[in-house]
Amino acid sequence: MAGGARRSGVLSRGDPRLESLGTVASALLALGLVAVAVALSFYEKLDLERDIGVAVVRSFVQLAAIGYVIQLVFGLESLGYVLLLLAVMVGFAGWTSARRARGVPRALPTATVAIGTAAVCTLGLLLLLGVVPPTGRYLIPLGGMVVGNSMNATSLTLSRIRDDMDARRPYIEASLALGATSRQAVAPILKSSLRNALIPLVDSTKTAGIVFLPGAMAGMIIGGADPLEAVRLQMVVLYMLLGSVAIAAIIAGLLSYRFFFTSRHQLRTGLLGEK
Amino acid sequence: MIFQLPALSGETVEETVLYGPRLLGSDADVAGLLGAVGLDQELASRDPGGLSVGQQQRVSIARALALGPEVLLMDEPTSALDESARDRIELLVKDLNRREGLTFVIVSHDLAQVERLADRVVLVDAGRVAGEWDREEFDGGGSEKVRRLVSGRP
Structure with missing residues (x-):
């Protein structure tokens, strides 16, 4: 001591x-x-x-x-190890998300790509714009938040798509029979899955500062930081999270619906529950 | 293609009927199509979810007709309907066949319906053709083989 x-x-x-x-x-x-x-x-x-x-x-x-x-x-003090740690986070998040998305074909690569792309895009942009310096002190906590939120959004998107494919199967088949492509037939499902995945973060963003003090800001204030400095960081965090969650959900949605169809736009009914 | 359940998407009947044509970037005569399936034109602006199942099935036929098909495939089109709705769909099928020269391929387990509608009957067992008749030759109720396959009981 x-x-x-x-x-x-x-x-x-x-x-x-x-x-x-x-x-x-x-x-x-x-x-x-x-x-x-x-x-x-x-x-x-x-x-x-x-x-x-x-x-x-x-x-x-x-x-x-x-x-x-x-x-x-x-x-x-090496950026390489920071990136390695972030990669491990993405891998674990992809695995967790894929386990949630039972019944979605190729969920593991889909979830990992979605979460990884969201992390690379948002952290990369913050680095490029010089909003945060390229050090572990910033990248690891921010990366953790991006990966965690993207993971939740990916899980929500994938499990919702699977459920909706099942529930709306007659509608999908009717649309296909009327000449819709698989993408056109699932458009309403994609829309509702993405909305569903984004709602939690959109709502917490709307109410930030009124209903609750978000984690990063709360931590900084407790740690003794200037409240205005904490607010500045929290804004960066929230906008970064909104962006990454949207990216993860969109990629997860656009990648996963394809696996429910053959290359000739036929619904793979074997993947869904009994009629 | 007409399914067992109508599965109508769209906020209004009009939107539902126009689903196919709009995918192709074209349009269709909604009033004419609703008339062809015996529906009142005032229904065009209604929510299809609020119609009876029989009416919904007519909308789904109008939706298929909007693409100007030569052949309509129907998969158990009346099995979800009550008797009077079923009779009206059968009349509509006969009418469209006679007036518009449309060909129908109807999958049905209802032998009486097959006898009422079919010009030609094909019995399918596990994906293979197990028998083929003209209407005059077909005696579904009399044939043990047909009854056994259609009822699904061994």
């Missing part, structure tokens, strides 16, 4: 004691709130105890691990 920090007797920023408090004690205290959730689930028989338990353990292990990984990557 550094001797200098002991002099004042008051905890100040950068004090190792504050850091250890920040990591261990407060996390344990917050865990007390999870106990409330578990107790509620238990008494109301919601059967969520197992899920909550798994989620808590997983998040603890993952967050602790990523903390060390990020520290390691910062220490290496």
